[in-house]
Amino acid sequence: MIIFIMCIVLIKIYYLQILQFKENNILATLNHIQFLSINPNRGNIYDRNGILLAWDRIIYQLELIPEKVNNIEKTLYQLKPIIDLTDEEINLFKEKEEHDGKWNPIVLKNNLNYNQIVRLSVSHYLFPDIKITTSSQRYYPYGSILAHVIGYVSPEGDINKDDKYQTCVYKPIGMSGIENYYNKLLYGIDGYKKLQVNNTSRVVRQLDYKYPEVGKDIWLTIDLELQQYIYNILAGERAIVIVSDPNTGEIVAFVSTPSYNPNLFVNGVSQKTYEKLSEENNKPLYNRGTQAVYPPASTIKPYMAIAALSTGILYENTKLLDARLWKLPGSKTRYYDWKKKGLSYITIRKALEESSDTFFYQVAYNLGIHRISEWMQKFGFGILTGIDLPKENPANVPTREWKKHTLHNYWYTGDTIPLGIGQGYFSTTPLQIHKALITLISNGLIKIPHLLRYICVNNKKIYYHNFPDNVIKEIKSSTWKIVKDGMYGVANSKNGTAFSVFNKTTYKIAAKSGTAQLFSIKKRDKYNLKTIAINMRDHKLMNAFAPYDKPTIAITLILENGGCGKQKIGHIMRNILDHIILGK
Secondary structure (H helix, E strand, C coil): CHHHHHHHHHHHHHHHHHHCHHHHHHHHHHCEEEEEEECCCCCCEECCCCCEEEEEEEEEEEEECHHHCCCHHHHHHHHHHHHCCCHHHHHHHHHHHHHHCCCCCEEEECCCCHHHHHHHHHCHHHCCCEEEEEEEEEECCCHHHCHHHHCCEEEEEEECCCCCCCCEEEEEEECCHHHHHCHHHHHCECEEEEEEECCCCCEEEEEEEECCECCCEEEECCCHHHHHHHHHHCCCCCEEEEEEECCCCEEEEEEEECCCCHHHHCCCCCHHHHHHHHHCCCCCCCCCCCCCCECCHHHHHHHHHHHHHHCCCCCCCCCEEEECEEECCCCCCEEECCCCCCEEEECHHHHHHHCCHHHHHHHHHHHHHHHHHHHHHHCCCCCCCCCCCCCCCCCECCCHHHHHHHHCCCCCHHHHHHHHHCCCCCEECHHHHHHHHHHHHCCCEECCCECEEEEEECCEEEECCCCCCEECCCCCHHHHHHHHHHHHHHHHCCCCCCHHHHCCCCCCCEEEEEEECCCCCCCHHHCCHHHCCHHHCCEEEEEEEECCCCCCEEEEEEECCCCCCCHHHHHHHHHHHHHHHHCC
C-alpha cells in the first residue's frame, strides 16, 4: 500500500515538474504586476502681471536601454556626430546607467532639434535598439535673471524597493527657490500604469491607467520688467537688490548677482559642471539675499537710535559729542569716526543725517549688550524672516551667552562699542536688513516679506495669507518721526551723506547708507583701493524709501566689496528709484 501511494506521488511530481513545467512557468511569469508612475505636468509660474516665467514644454529625446544595445561604447561613438552628443552628456548618461541599472530606459540626449531628428531618422537602421520619445521639460525663458527667485527643478530618482523589477522614474523635484518652497503645489499628483509583465520585464498587457493631475499655477509678486532692469544695471557686480511694497511686504524685485542659468539643471547636471559652478569665486549659485551675511554697518544706526530713544538713553534734543575719535571710559582703547574732522555736539537727527560714528559708539556704550541684542531682535535681526524661499541664514545678533558658547570667552565692554555702527560680531542678511526697513516705514508693523501673490484653484484666486501683523508696541509715534526725519536728512540736507546723489530728485526720499569694513586699519586716510585685494574691500550698503510722506517703495541694495565712496551705490539706487517713480 505504501509503495502504491509513493508511486502515485512520484507520477504527480513528474507530471507537474516535467510535462507541465513549460505551461506553469509561462503562467508564473505572466502573474507579475508592475506599477509605472506617470509624472504630472508642473503648474505654471507667472509674474504679478501674468507674464509666464516657467512652464513645462514638450521636447523630443533619445532613449535607450543599455542592456539591449550590443556595443554601448561603439553606439555612443557613432551617435556623437549624428545628434551632436557631447562628452558631458555621455558622462551624465554613464552616471545614470550606474545608478539606475542597465535594464531601465535612460535618456541619452534631450531637446533634439529638427536637424538632429532628421539625421537620426536616416541612420536609424544602424541603431534598432534606440528610440525617439516625447517628454515634458521645465523651461525658464528668462534664465539667470530670475534664477535666485524661481530656482530650478532637477530629476530625482524614485525606486520602488519592493518591486522585483525595479523601475526608476525620474520626478522633476524643485531643488531651490520658489520651485522648492512650493513644490507640493506645483508638482500635482502622479498617475500610473498598472502592467502585467513577464520575467524579462516585457509588458504583456495594461491592466489599469490613472491620469496624472496637473500642478497648481502660481502668480508671484515679482515685476518682471523691474527685475530685468535691475539685473542689467548690476551686470558685473556681486550684489543684491530687494525692492518691496512696505504696505504689504510684497517683493517686486529680488536680484542676486552673479547668477546662473537654471535650464542647465532640469535634466540633471554632471558632477563636473556642478563643481565648476560651486567653486566659482563669484559664487553664482549663492543667493545673496537670504544666505549671505554681512555686517549691517551704518544701516543699523536708525534702529540703535530707536532703542536709545525708547529706553530713555537719549531724548530728541540730547546732544552728544561728535568728534574724530571716542575713548572708552577707563581704557586706552580708541574708536575712530569715518570723518577726518569734526568736533561738535549734535542731536540724534544730525547724527543720522551725517552718520556720526562717535555718536553711536556712545549710544552703544550706554545701551549695553543686553539691551542692544534685545532691541535688534525686535526688528528681526538674527531671526529668520519667514520669506517663502528655502535655506535662509539666520545670521547673528551677538549676546554674552553667544560669545561664551561659540568663542569660549567672556563678553567685554569693548565688544559692545562696534555694534553701535553695525560692526564687530554683528552679522545680518540683506533680507533681514530689508525687513527691518519696512518695519520702520510701517511704524513698527512687522510684515513678512513674500514672493507668492496668489494661486488659482478652480478658477478662483487664493491670495497669499499674511498672518496678522505683529507690532513693536514700546515705541512712541514721535520716535518714529525723529528717526525718519534723520533719514530724510541723509538724502536732502546739505551735510547728508547721500545729498550729492539725491538733492535734485523731483520726489521726496529718505535713505541710510553704510560701509562694512572687512578688516581694521588705524587711519581711514590710508585706505587705498589699489593696494587692497578685491575680496577685502569694504561692502557698500544702502536703504531707501519713497515717496517720503506715503512710502510705496522700499529698497535695500548691497554691493559686495563695493570699495570706497558712496557715489557708485548711490547712483545705482537713484537709477532704480527714477525708473520706478519716473519711468526712466
